[in-house]
Amino acid sequence: MLDLAKREAGEYTALKEIAEHQGISVKYLEQIITALCRAGYLKSQRGSQGGYRLTKTAAEYTVGDILRVTEGELAPVSCLEDINNQCSRFDRCATVNFWQGLYDSINNYVDSITLADLL
Secondary structure (H helix, E strand, O other), X not given: OHHXXXXXXXXXXXXXXXXXXXXXXXXXXXXXXXXXXXXXXXXXXXOOOOEEEEOOOHHHOEHHHHHHHHHOOOOOOHHHOOOOOOOOOHHHOOOXXXXXXXXXXXXXXXXXXXXXXXX
């Protein structure tokens, strides 16, 4: 995403070029790109002038949004992944407040930084 954010608005970039810049395999990048396209974060175009580009400005993407699409929930423990905690021990858990505080801190931090900030 950062590699694409560095490009001119509307400019398409080939997957191979992104992979080379980032030092990762095209196969691995395809998996990431697919998720980002499904989420509506990227637009693709086929052909010799094709590739991928952002659908919004760099300032409109938070790091948290991108991480949640590519990595899933950022919860430090699985019981916090659901909106309503499903854990049978929730009411008597001595550590749930600690984990919730950590989760809130993580979300607040990654949601406060945009691609534009990283540029």
